Amino acid sequence: MIEARALTKRYGEVLAVDSVSFTVERGEVVGFLGPNGAGKTTTMRMLTGFVPPTDGSARIAGHDIFEEPLEARRAVGYLPETPPLYPEMTVTSYLRYVAKIKDVPRAKRKEALERALERCALKDVRTRVIGTLSKGFRQRVGLAQAIVHDPPVLILDEPTVGLDPVQIGEIRGLIRELASGGSGGQHTVILSTHIMAEVSAICRRVILINEGRKTVDATLEELTRGGRSLESLFARETSGVEATATSASAPEGAR
16 A cells, blocks of 8 residues: 655755655555654655655655656645644634545535544544644544545655543544544554654564664564564664663653
8 A cells, every 4th residue: 555665855965865765555455654853744745745855756546756747645644743623723724625626526425424423433523623623623623634535645754743541542543543444434544753662563564664674564463473562672772772771761752
């Protein structure tokens, strides 16, 4: 569903992403890890068409991001770290607006809206003004705008940052359901996060980049075999040293 081939991005003399390649299959939930400034968000923005690559290419659901940019964008639901919400709009009016700009056919918009509200558990607040909602509900609205056009691919950047433990559990459960297709179409998910527990809870595979280059691409089972921890892996790949018992949780707290 996702194929990145030697994706590269330069900003002047700065090489932000250096020839990153990977594939993600249908229904996979992949944890996209790396320290701040590693190039995660830039890579995700290239895949979603928000930033053009300097070099390399990518295909989303079979569509080349250069040759078929509109089709590739329609195949992706993107939740940036700060959801693109309009706080003065109600939940329903905002999602109806998003469905329109994402080219959901007029005859299917009501159905698409109801499906997104249902899947993101937003029916009870559908008439509320977004600015009055809790951060957890605003994050749900952000996810709803990402799935309202029922894309096969979801790219989520720090979807639980700033949420309380209950809200984190709810959003993780929703992501698992979206990937499994439990209440609708099955989605392929790339999830950027600093929270190791989040990766362990919902991801099957881990891709780690550091200083713009891919350094790890393996299943969670392979990486944790023999009792190894993701915290130790993160520390080794990003700083060259193993995490100690006292520092192992540091990546989880880095937001």
